[in-house]
Amino acid sequence: MSDPFRFLPSGGVTGAEIRARDWSDTSLGAPEAWSPFLKATLAQMLSCPTAMFLAWGPDLLCFYNDAYRPILGYRLDTALGRPFRVVWASIWDEIGPLVDATLAGESTTVTDMPLDLSRDGRPERGWWSFSYSPAIDEAGGVAGLFCVTAETTARVLGEAALRESEDHFRHTVELNPQVPWTCDPAGNITSFSNRWLTLTGQRPHETYGSGWIKAVHPEDVPSTVTAFTACLASGDPVDVDYRLRMAATGDYRWMRARAQPRRNATGAIVSWYGVVEDIHDRKLAERDLRELNAHLERRVEEVLAQRKLWADVFEVTDALVCALGPDYRLLAVNRAYADEFEAIYGVRPRVGDDLIGLLSHVPGQQAQARTVWTRALSGEAFTLVDEFGDPDRKRPCYELTFTPLQDADGERIGAFQYATDVTQRLRDLEQLAKAEEALRQAQKMEAVGQLTGGVAHDFNNLLTIIRSSMDLLRKPDLPEERRRRYMDAVSDTVDRAAKLTSQLLAFARRQSLMPEAFDVGARIAATADMLATVTGARIRVVVEVPSTTACHVFADPSQFETALINMAVNARDAMDGEGTLTLRLECRRGLPEIRGHAGTSGPFVAVSVTDQGVGIDPANLPHIFEPFFTTKEVGKGTGLGLSQVIGFAKQSGGDVDVASRPGRGTTFTLYLPQVEAPATDAPDEPKAVLDGRALRILVVEDNLDVGQFCTQILEELGHTTVWAKNGEEALAEVERDMDRFDAVFSDVVMPGMGGVALARRLRALVPDLPIILTSGYSDVLAREGTNGFDLVRKPYSAAQVAEAFRAVPGRLRIPAS
Numbered sequence: 001m002s003d004p005f006r007f008l009p010s011g012g013v014t015g016a017e018i019r020a021r022d023w024s025d026t027s028l029g030a031p032e033a034w035s036p037f038l039k040a041t042l043a044q045m046l047s048c049p050t051a052m053f054l055a056w057g058p059d060l061l062c063f064y065n066d067a068y069r070p071i072l073g074y075r076l077d078t079a080l081g082r083p084f085r086v087v088w089a090s091i092w093d094e095i096g097p098l099v100d101a102t103l104a105g106e107s108t109t110v111t112d113m114p115l116d117l118s119r120d121g122r123p124e125r126g127w128w129s130f131s132y133s134p135a136i137d138e139a140g141g142v143a144g145l146f147c148v149t150a151e152t153t154a155r156v157l158g159e160a161a162l163r164e165s166e167d168h169f170r171h172t173v174e175l176n177p178q179v180p181w182t183c184d185p186a187g188n189i190t191s192f193s194n195r196w197l198t199l200t201g202q203r204p205h206e207t208y209g210s211g212w213i214k215a216v217h218p219e220d221v222p223s224t225v226t227a228f229t230a231c232l233a234s235g236d237p238v239d240v241d242y243r244l245r246m247a248a249t250g251d252y253r254w255m256r257a258r259a260q261p262r263r264n265a266t267g268a269i270v271s272w273y274g275v276v277e278d279i280h281d282r283k284l285a286e287r288d289l290r291e292l293n294a295h296l297e298r299r300v301e302e303v304l305a306q307r308k309l310w311a312d313v314f315e316v317t318d319a320l321v322c323a324l325g326p327d328y329r330l331l332a333v334n335r336a337y338a339d340e341f342e343a344i345y346g347v348r349p350r351v352g353d354d355l356i357g358l359l360s361h362v363p364g365q366q367a368q369a370r371t372v373w374t375r376a377l378s379g380e381a382f383t384l385v386d387e388f389g390d391p392d393r394k395r396p397c398y399e400l401t402f403t404p405l406q407d408a409d410g411e412r413i414g415a416f417q418y419a420t421d422v423t424q425r426l427r428d429l430e431q432l433a434k435a436e437e438a439l440r441q442a443q444k445m446e447a448v449g450q451l452t453g454g455v456a457h458d459f460n461n462l463l464t465i466i467r468s469s470m471d472l473l474r475k476p477d478l479p480e481e482r483r484r485r486y487m488d489a490v491s492d493t494v495d496r497a498a499k500l501t502s503q504l505l506a507f508a509r510r511q512s513l514m515p516e517a518f519d520v521g522a523r524i525a526a527t528a529d530m531l532a533t534v535t536g537a538r539i540r541v542v543v544e545v546p547s548t549t550a551c552h553v554f555a556d557p558s559q560f561e562t563a564l565i566n567m568a569v570n571a572r573d574a575m576d577g578e579g580t581l582t583l584r585l586e587c588r589r590g591l592p593e594i595r596g597h598a599g600t601s602g603p604f605v606a607v608s609v610t611d612q613g614v615g616i617d618p619a620n621l622p623h624i625f626e627p628f629f630t631t632k633e634v635g636k637g638t639g640l641g642l643s644q645v646i647g648f649a650k651q652s653g654g655d656v657d658v659a660s661r662p663g664r665g666t667t668f669t670l671y672l673p674q675v676e677a678p679a680t681d682a683p684d685e686p687k688a689v690l691d692g693r694a695l696r697i698l699v700v701e702d703n704l705d706v707g708q709f710c711t712q713i714l715e716e717l718g719h720t721t722v723w724a725k726n727g728e729e730a731l732a733e734v735e736r737d738m739d740r741f742d743a744v745f746s747d748v749v750m751p752g753m754g755g756v757a758l759a760r761r762l763r764a765l766v767p768d769l770p771i772i773l774t775s776g777y778s779d780v781l782a783r784e785g786t787n788g789f790d791l792v793r794k795p796y797s798a799a800q801v802a803e804a805f806r807a808v809p810g811r812l813r814i815p816a817s
Contacts, residue, residue, distance in 0.1 A: 004031040007039040009047045014066050027059045037137050055084035056144035062087050073119025091115050102132040102145040112152050127156040179276040185269045187232045201247025217243035217252050235261055253280035320419040323405055328356045344389030362390050376402035376415035397423045466493050517554050517678040520605050521545040521585050527561050531568045538578040551587040551605045553672040555652040563648050566641035567609040567668045574613025582610040591671050594657045608669040616660040696720045700730040700746035713798045727753030738766050743808045748775035759789050770808045
């Protein structure tokens with residue numbers, strides 16, 4: 001019987017499996033019917049050592065050689081004679097398009113295709129190269145496909161590892177702050193890292209050969225080329241410093257280039273390997289170190305010279321200088337100290353002597369010296385002025401300064417004394433103090449004389465009017481019209497006298513103010529019309545007040561208006577009655593430094609009055625606020641207007657500043673502390689006018705004439721009065737019967753208990769008892785205010801007294817007489 005597989009080569013595992021398999025149940029049928037082309041291809045494939053497979057027939061049944069068997073893995077047992085698509089179903093998405101192209105007649109070659117063959121049943125990374133070729137039958141048609149394949153996984157992974165290694169090396173080189181480079185034996189640069197290009201800004205082709213030298217500082221090129229050439233010739237290592245231009249900044253930085261030769265087996269140099277490193281900071285540090293060393297050498301010379309100078313000064317100075325150790329022994333002493341010590345104690349000190357022991361013959365002086373030096377040796381630094389010396393010799397006065405004496409480690413090793421004889425200086429100072437006191441007393445007397453002279457002058461004028469009017473009023477046949485005129489003159493003169501005393505008290509800051517919180521802007525606007533009347537028709541009054549912001553101060557509104565009027569009158573006179581007067585208000589200002597007084601951040605309200613007048617002579621500026629100082633003609637001013645302004649400002653916690661240039665006008669600025677707007681209270685019920693109601697009033701007045709006059713006024717007004725001559729007597733009257741009086745009218749300044757103290761005691765005893773105070777001046781009122789009590793200022797008129805008691809309700813309901 002003939003062998004149907006005689007076309008197969010002998011041997012081989014796959015050939016044996018082909019013979020053993022029953023092919024009759026496949027689409028190929030029995031091997032006797034196989035195509036000669038199939039048999040020839042199988043014979044050739046099985047003889048080839050390269051991995052191959054053949055897919056034949058309409059089902060593309062799978063054949064392969066022994067070299068292909070490992071590729072099949074777990075599929076090996078079932079792959080032979082099975083459809084190719086079934087065998088490689090797991091990778092058909094990848095190879096299916098290649099199969100289709102091959103069956104269409106195209107030959108395809110694929111290199112390093114990644115395929116997961118999962119040969120042992122687990123996923124695996126693998127790469128394959130193969131070529132697909134159409135398998136042709138005897139009719140010339142495509143009967144299948146033929147593939148030659150090889151696994152390239154090892155090569156692909158090796159190349160990837162090589163690339164990774166090269167990339168790692170490249171990054172390592174590029175990140176290295178040094179610049180690696182190579183050159184040939186002739187010194188031509190053959191390679192370098194990109195860092196060189198980054199530093200210098202050169203393009204890659206510029207650096208090769210000798211082009212790198214163009215980036216070197218021109219002054220360093222000759223020395224660098226000389227050193228490099230010498231090393232190339234001798235084979236010695238290269239080590240040269242030069243400055244390299246930095247592309248980023250245009251500056252030059254110091255670099256160090258080093259290189260070693262690489263030799264072949266015969267010892268000949270085949271190339272050079274080197275690096276360039278940045279040594280700029282080190283160069284600068286070396287330069288600074290050299291400069292520091294030079295500086296230290298100079299300092300040593302200076303210190304030595306200074307020591308010699310101090311040694312010379314120590315000996316030639318007139319000051320008394322010495323140093324003591326903790327045991328009171330002299331560590332150092334200059335000639336002046338030794339001479340003076342000998343002069344006042346009779347013994348000459350030397351280095352090493354016990355200073356306290358040298359004074360054993362004068363026990364009192366020994367104790368004094370021990371006390372002072374013990375304090376100094378404890379580490380205290382101090383200065384004292386005292387007398388030292390044996391009273392039987394001489395006892396000058398010295399100014400002694402003691403400081404701790406320390407060694408180089410800061411440890412205290414004693415004390416140092418520097419002393420000078422100040423006996424004559426103290427005598428001179430005493431004489432100077434006496435002279436200054438005499439001068440101050442003379443200036444005080446001059447100021448008092450000026451003030452009293454001014455007051456006497458003005459009061460004499462006022463008294464002249466009063467006395468003349470009173471003499472004329474005594475005439476029995478005086479017409480009524482003239483009588484009224486003289487009476488009015490007396491009344492007006494009294495008002496002027498009261499205003500004069502008020503201005504004097506304001507300047508002295510002793511005016512009894514009645515402060516309240518008010519809107520400055522509203523008050524200025526209300527005063528503007530009155531100012532226009534005061535200044536005259538030819539002066540235009542301009543008011544600049546913030547329209548949206550209210551500024552409040554806590555001050556006496558009457559005194560505020562008076563200050564405005566005084567500044568406005570001053571401005572009117574400076575402009576000779578013609579020009580523009582500007583009132584300006586600014587809120588939340590700081591208080592500047594004024595006349596040497598420190599300023600503060602505030603807040604303050606600033607009210608300025610600006611004129612276009614002749615200005616103030618700089619020589620007069622320091623005196624303009626003095627009472628009775630005036631530059632106006634006789635009869636045109638008292639010199640008290642600005643005194644009132646500054647007194648009011650100071651007493652209210654503010655100040656007044658002035659800015660003036662001759663011929664350019666003047667600005668006075670009144671500063672007052674700004675306060676928050678007062679809370680809006682419910683409107684008070686209007687008090688009933690109680691004209692015609694008789695009251696029982698306790699009058700407290702120590703002045704007999706004023707007391708009699710006051711009680712007469714009150715009785716003329718229909719009230720009943722009881723007069724107490726002092727506070728203690730008044731208190732006793734009230735305590736006798738607390739419902740006895742409807743009101744109290746008390747002077748403030750009295751011997752013993754003052755009016756304010758009395759009012760406080762009465763308020764505690766009878767809380768609903770109305771109390772009205774009266775005073776022409778009170779230090780208590782100037783310092784503390786009225787303490788909430790109503791005040792009638794002296795001199796007062798009968799009308800003012802009547803007005804003060806008009807709204808007082810009767811507690812006892814005494815009918816009017």
